[in-house]
Amino acid sequence: MKLKGTQILMKVLHEEGVDTIFGFPGGAVIDIYDQLLKTDIRHVMVRHEQGAVHAADGYARASGRVGVCLVTSGPGATNTVSGIASAYMDSSPIVVLTGQVPTHLIGNDAFQEVDIVGITRPCTKHNYQVTHIEDLAYTLKEAFYLARSGRPGPILVDLPKDVMQATTDYKAVKDLQIRTYNPTYEPNMKQLPKVVELIKEAQRPVVFAGGGITLSGAFEELATFARKIQAPVTTTLMGLGTFPATDPLWLGMIGMHGTYRANMASGECDLLISIGVRFDDRVTGRPDTFAPKAKIVHIDIDPTSIRKNIPVTIPIVGDCKITLQSLNRLLDENGLGELGGKRQRWLSLIEEWKETKPFAYEQKDVIKPQFVVEKLYELTGGAAIITTEVGQNQMWAAQYYHFDRPNRFITSGGLGCMGFGLPAAIGAQIAHPESLVVDIAGNGSIQMNIQEMATAVQYNLPVKIAILNNQYLGMVRQWQEFFYERRYACTAMEHEPDFVKLAEAYGAVGLRATRPEEVESVLNEGLSISRPVIMDFVVEKEECVYPMVPAGASITEMLLV
């Protein structure tokens, strides 16, 4: 069958079950867009290519499927870089299709030419430029396979215009074999009995879970495991929702802005079972003092995560779900005996920490940002999909909204990419049209991709944006307050748009709360409207996120309220 490059692309997209593409047209991709018209694939036209990538990322994380975006060459391609880097850090499966100038012009500094493969090499899992149409189908199939398998990640495929216009004999790709790529799913079974032994010996175990649980779909297995061994559970920011926040074994998030009890537990535990985490510096604090009394088990599908930052007692390379299933089976066979009594002292110590040092704020006459998030949690019954921007808003969302299921908290964790929340909410809303999707935003971050309001309105995506507006770049201001003697260099947002009018200008709804008693009614009203809504909460200007571990300090050395 003779097919054009653009037709082959559509065929592969269909085979891969792609129903939505986030994109922005341009000269180098006109042919692809022309072909796209003839398919039933939904195209969501963003207003900036960075938004397309974050939206594809949000779609991927909310749905567990591969997110796809399509942009043109040159500036279209370079605008995707922040989004790709964010997806890379957070292991999000996306495929980015970039147009490219015709092959005979490549290297000529042609109009809208950029070496996007070179630019994105360090921030993609893998990338390609297709220079021969014969390679097109296979490369695209490989791209999707790489994006979702092993440790997922973004894949970029650069598509020169002439390759897309060319014609070839198309044969469906049946057999995908990449001899150089074999992710290890099955753990080394010899390691598992050692873990069981450590669990038996442990007096003060902690389970430490991360985004790998979400990606491998190991939510049930993790809960079974933790309850079986009666160990309290903490997670990374990326792991929020992988263990029910309503469970008595829940410690809360660990790290720079983690809970007092989670951070203390990491300092006191004698066994840390780490699953699907990578020991980021925001988690460990000073690495040589992290979990100083613990033997550490580390389960991860990516061998490079293991022993990168932290020495490990038992390394296990494998898929989190498969490994936990095997461990659970082994624990059933072996029997742990009566654990309840053995763990009692440990669990009651944790209860003490819980009582003495909760997150704390006092709601007086100015709206506290924490109060807004807490109210939002109450009013939505914890059922919303939450995306965040980056900074204080992100940390308060993580601390005060509680998640009982994975794929509900969508945030730019590793890269900390401001401007993530709104486009990610758009992607999540498309993946789950019936769900309530709320972007918990800051006044700074929201302005980085505010143009996507037009996208939300155009496609009638009823995303809700709750701006915790402190008129500062709050997190940097907080650092300046703590560590730079309150010299607020360039962190005051001296001029800001009227977010209510801005919402209206985009054709969305704008609401504002300036007093604590208005918070609930604004939330109630905003959440009940089936259109995009910006809720501008004018909050305490110099509120700080607590606890806080100063950069480079031990994780147990927290600044408290």
Next chain:
Amino acid sequence: MRANMNKVNEDEKRHILSLLVDNKPGVLARIAGLFSGRGFNIESLCVAETTDPLISRITLVTIGSMSVVEQIEKQLNKLVNVVKVTDFTDAPFVQREMALIKIRAKPEHRAEILRTVDIFRSRVIDVSSKYYTVEITGDDGKVRAFLNLLKPIGIKEIARTGAIALAREKT
């Protein structure tokens, strides 16, 4: 490249890594980018096709502690285009480097140059009225020793390969 090649910390060691990689455009850039992006050292690097035209062999010399080299190997293995990574350091292997050296050949030095060349089983491959160009092959220690002996005589320029290596077979 490393600023101070001679300073090696106690736990740091020279490792010769042999990589089999896809013989495709951009693969070398991926590997070089990995080293520069993550702050790993490259002492030397040699690349050429193997007998299988789809595969190239890269011999790469790096210096690092055990944990750094472990991370380097894992990161290399993670690259989709890398087939195999072997660290020769703790196994028997043979290694060679080659250098071409252009030496100022004043009449009073010619005999000494030729003697040194002879001792090192080196060869003169080009002669002009003022210069000899010699070729030497050996491990890095031999090449360095040869260069040290010739330096006082006057080296005009040199071109060196990095190390290439293969594991020894059992006898």
